[in-house]
Amino acid sequence: MNTRIRLVPATTDSLRIGRVVGAAITATALLTVSCSAAESAERPAIETKAATSAPAESPEETRPTSQRKPYTIAFGGDVHFEGLLRARLNNPRTAFGPIAPVLRRADLAVINLETAVTTGGRPAPGKQYVFRAPPSALTALKAAGVDTASLANNHGMDFMESGLADSLANAKRAKFPLIGVGRNAAEAYRPFRRTVNGNRVAIIAATQVLDSEFIQAWTATNSKPGLASAKNEPRLLHEVRAARRDSDTVVVFLHWGAELVACPTEVQRSLARRLISAGADVIVGGHAHILLGSGYMSGRYVNYGLGNFVFYNWGPKTGKTGVLTLTINGRKVLKEQWTPATIQGGVPVPVTGAAGRQALTSWKSLRGCAGLSAAPGDDSTR
Numbered sequence: 112m113n114t115r116i117r118l119v120p121a122t123t124d125s126l127r128i129g130r131v132v133g134a135a136i137t138a139t140a141l142l143t144v145s146c147s148a149a150e151s152a153e154r155p156a157i158e159t160k161a162a163t164s165a166p167a168e169s170p171e172e173t174r175p176t177s178q179r180k181p182y183t184i185a186f187g188g189d190v191h192f193e194g195l196l197r198a199r200l201n202n203p204r205t206a207f208g209p210i211a212p213v214l215r216r217a218d219l220a221v222i223n224l225e226t227a228v229t230t231g232g233r234p235a236p237g238k239q240y241v242f243r244a245p246p247s248a249l250t251a252l253k254a255a256g257v258d259t260a261s262l263a264n265n266h267g268m269d270f271m272e273s274g275l276a277d278s279l280a281n282a283k284r285a286k287f288p289l290i291g292v293g294r295n296a297a298e299a300y301r302p303f304r305r306t307v308n309g310n311r312v313a314i315i316a317a318t319q320v321l322d323s324e325f326i327q328a329w330t331a332t333n334s335k336p337g338l339a340s341a342k343n344e345p346r347l348l349h350e351v352r353a354a355r356r357d358s359d360t361v362v363v364f365l366h367w368g369a370e371l372v373a374c375p376t377e378v379q380r381s382l383a384r385r386l387i388s389a390g391a392d393v394i395v396g397g398h399a400h401i402l403l404g405s406g407y408m409s410g411r412y413v414n415y416g417l418g419n420f421v422f423y424n425w426g427p428k429t430g431k432t433g434v435l436t437l438t439i440n441g442r443k444v445l446k447e448q449w450t451p452a453t454i455q456g457g458v459p460v461p462v463t464g465a466a467g468r469q470a471l472t473s474w475k476s477l478r479g480c481a482g483l484s485a486a487p488g489d490d491s492t493r
Contacts, residue, residue: 179308179310179359179440180310182218182308182310183216183217183439184221184312184362184436185216185220186395186414186437187214187220187223187257187432188222188223188422188432189398189422190224190422191226191422192206192244194457195456196457199251199457200244200248204250204251204254207255207459208459208460209459210459210460213450215255218307218308219258219305220258221259222252222420223366223397223420224252225266225422226242227242227243227262227266227268227270227277227278228277228281229281232270232277233270233273235268235269238269238322241270243270253285259287260287261289261291261366262278262316263290263316263340263364263366264320264338265321267292268329271328275336278292288303291316291339292316292336293339295335296332296333300315300317300346302315302358303316304358310439313360313362314363315363316364317338317341317365318340318366319342319365319367321338330342341366344385348385351363354390359442360439360442363386363391363394365394366396367396368399371429373477374480374481375403375415383413384408387409387413392411392412392439393413393439394413395413396414397418400424401428402433402474403418403481404477404478404480405447406478407483407485408483410487410488411444411487413483415483417435422457423457425457431451431453432451433474434449435450436449436450443487449471451467451474
């Protein structure tokens with residue numbers, strides 16, 4: 112297990128608990144049009160190594176590289192505990208099942224929490240699919256090795272402001288940092304911060320996906336609680352520039368894309384370019400229910416779709432999932448590793464052997480229509 116050096120994250124006073132060992136998860140169900148669905152499978156630690164060339168360091172990065180050593184950060188897709196997954200919370204420490212050790216091995220791990228954390232509140236009026244989970248969901252995340260989770264998505268306020276207040280209160284009690292959400296805009300856009308192996312890491316979360324009738328009600332403002340919205344692009348870019356000034360690695364974790372659309376939209380591509388110009392080093396996210404391409408744009412790392420992760424839906428495409436683990440030093444992504452999995456009974460089960468190698472090849476091929484490169488030196492401004 113990696114040694115972790117941590118600072119108190121900006122959104123909460125959480126400290127990371129020690130990572131637990133082992134787990135076993137399964138779940139299954141039907142594909143919906145609401146939010147994520149995916150399969151996962153067991154993996155043979157299959158990895159691809161990025162080229163050693165990397166973009167020149169920016170003037171903002173002034174800390175001597177001798178003070179830093181590479182670290183790893185793992186990303187998973189959409190998580191909720193609806194349907195048959197609710198029973199997994201009877202023993203939250205094993206709720207993520209066989210995928211948990213993959214998350215625990217990384218120095219940092221991040222997922223998208225596609226649910227309000229509340230047992231009360233009123234459902235968003237007219238919304239067909241609304242998700243909520245009890246506070247034990249946060250215990251499940253911590254036990255699986257997750258360091259922070261984004262609530263900036265189109266289900267984060269399914270139970271409106273009272274549900275949001277519960278989510279924030281439950282996170283505070285659990286000492287678990289949620290990002291992309293807050294009592295006002297300053298809190299919602301505030302990054303999760305931690306220092307790992309001498310690297311000052313900042314992770315900002317925001318959603319580009321909101322039902323039109325809830326954009327105003329769900330978006331955090333200076334005087335109102337809510338979510339960090341990527342639709343307010345100037346504010347998001349401002350926060351990235353601010354984080355760039357005092358961070359070695361800036362990560363932007365987004366809810367973006369179009370459901371079941373296999374290639375990134377022009378809206379995604381455009382936002383990725385602007386975020387990179389603002390100083391983002393890594394941009395990852397999901398929402399499409401399926402996997403999308405990963406690779407390099409202008410020397411920075413972009414993932415357009417992590418797919419579903421712990422979710423009650425599965426299918427031939429929506430059940431494909433995995434964990435993306437990046438090895439980073441400062442602004443440089445040194446290596447990408449994809450741990451392929453399939454959702455079985457609602458939870459990711461790593462895929463091994465020949466099936467794992469085939470899944471890895473399939474995942475690599477997704478970067479074709481994404482316009483991304485396999486190595487940082489092979490791309491232009493795409």
